[in-house]
Amino acid sequence: MNDQHRYCVIMCGGIGSRFWPYSRTALPKQFIDFMGTGRSLLQMSYDRVLALVPKENVLVMTNAMYVDLVREQLPDIAPEQILAEPARRNTAPCIAWAAWRIGAIDPQASMIVTPSDHLITGERLFVENVRRGFDFVEQNEALLTLGITPTRPETGYGYIQVGDEVAPGLNKVKTFTEKPDLELAKVFVDSGEFFWNAGIFMWSVSSIKNAFRLYAPEISDKFDAASDVMNTPAEREFIEREFPACVSISIDYAVMEKARNVYVETVKFAWSDLGTWGSLYDNSPKNAETNVTQNCNVLSYNSRGNIFAVRGEKLVVVDGLEGYIVADAGDVLLVCPMSREQSIKQMVNDAKIHFGDKYL
């Protein structure tokens, strides 16, 4: 099948509060050059899929408040490729909109749906895996998810248990699991049957529309009723009116865990959801003192295992810190042990209680 029928949907509406204050409501994680490469996570996501689909076939789903940021960071894409959600309604309504929009452009289309705030390294392997996935979903009425080969008993991810193999590297999904405890995670990894759920999905437009009609008709009914306005100037009015009226639900709950034609492609490219400072630390290059400096100027003394996330040209001078997050975002400074990063959410709440929205 020709690449012209292949589309990529980049989901880019998250607010990323776990990286506060480095990531802010006004500049969430996906828009930040988190790896210090000169490209934001969104830009890296975009660069990655250009080997797979024509750039005209990339759609970016985002919140209305981030449209200007997306335009700035992805100047190559046309305004109509940015789909601005008037409200946050989780992934199912977002994906439905993308599917019906693409269906209106090209009923034969297939698509990959990917988050914009994850890290993937090993682009060659990624492209190879996704091409195989496209081939599969174009030839089968299949909802395909990518399962990352686990490299450690991670308790922060959901896992996918594989069932029968239907083709090399392609299996039926037996179960989706919640985040396991450490003991269970070890069992999962040792078994060889469990793979990390990366939240990357592939399907043909017709397959996902059919799945919505079967398992989430309250969503598909809205979009089917508006089929004739999709990809026309009238689409905006429909979205402004009906999108906020959609139930807020993830594609996992709405479709993937209910459907019977769900498959997993087991892949080996390196992936991280960069969901925590700890995972960012693990995935970043370290200096001789095992500190991650995120390209900022650092003078460190008696300090190891820290992550310094500081904007701009700022100089950071530290002495006697081990295993800390030092994150500076201009108007907020955070100094916190990496081991206590789960409390950052509480800190954000406390900041809101004491100072209102000023520092969010």
Add this chain to the structure above:
Amino acid sequence: MNDQHRYCVIMCGGIGSRFWPYSRTALPKQFIDFMGTGRSLLQMSYDRVLALVPKENVLVMTNAMYVDLVREQLPDIAPEQILAEPARRNTAPCIAWAAWRIGAIDPQASMIVTPSDHLITGERLFVENVRRGFDFVEQNEALLTLGITPTRPETGYGYIQVGDEVAPGLNKVKTFTEKPDLELAKVFVDSGEFFWNAGIFMWSVSSIKNAFRLYAPEISDKFDAASDVMNTPAEREFIEREFPACVSISIDYAVMEKARNVYVETVKFAWSDLGTWGSLYDNSPKNAETNVTQNCNVLSYNSRGNIFAVRGEKLVVVDGLEGYIVADAGDVLLVCPMSREQSIKQMVNDAKIHFGDKYL
């Protein structure tokens, strides 16, 4: 004697590198609202002496680069009251200039010379002590220094040993000492004979001129030769030419340790030279978690005994810090244990080596 003949010389040329990065070459310690009172240390020094001398009789000795800062912070004083040193030459040439200038205005004058970057609390006692000092130096050919009653065996200060009492609270100076080690400092304090050397001096203009002529003639010769230009438009040219040619030496070495008519007034007002982060911490009000917050917004968790010195409206969020300095000056952030503050000088050097003057 009438207050009209009394003058105050505020020395305000220091660069305060020990408080880097909060204090910077461009904004040294004396210009900062260090105690969060709304007044800088310089402004507090000025406010303090207004009870003692007419505001027209205040001279501010500073470096040429800080003249605008002085004008901004002390808008009440006239331009001719700010004496801009074209080069840094320690305290002796600075005090000589002040003495010859004042002598040209009023040969009967007496004067107090005070640093601008120390903290004094208990203004009523200060005024009472200084009035007694003025009376003494106006009636005697005396070089008077103020000796602070020590409250702890501080090793960071020089001490003055008192000799014979000549009047209540006024003694001959027996010796000036260097900074003692802890054991010796304890002996000093227990003896009752040793007082902290605050670097605050009082004398009549004629007494200090005579002392310069006896003990530092290489300085007094220059100023005596220029007596007729002092306090005239030609003074500036003389200073530009001759001040940089003066030897760089402190008033202590040049005069006080050599002269025979040196006296000490033992005083009981609370004083700190605020020479270190530790002394700033000791002298500042603390919150319930024993942190000093310098009026900035702080959310602290599991953190005690820290000092947060952060400019502007910035929010500081810390977890798991004990006894640290967290100092943020916009383009530089320092996080360092208070116990290692003596290494800040080295850090400033390292910053200079790596980044030039950018962060000094």
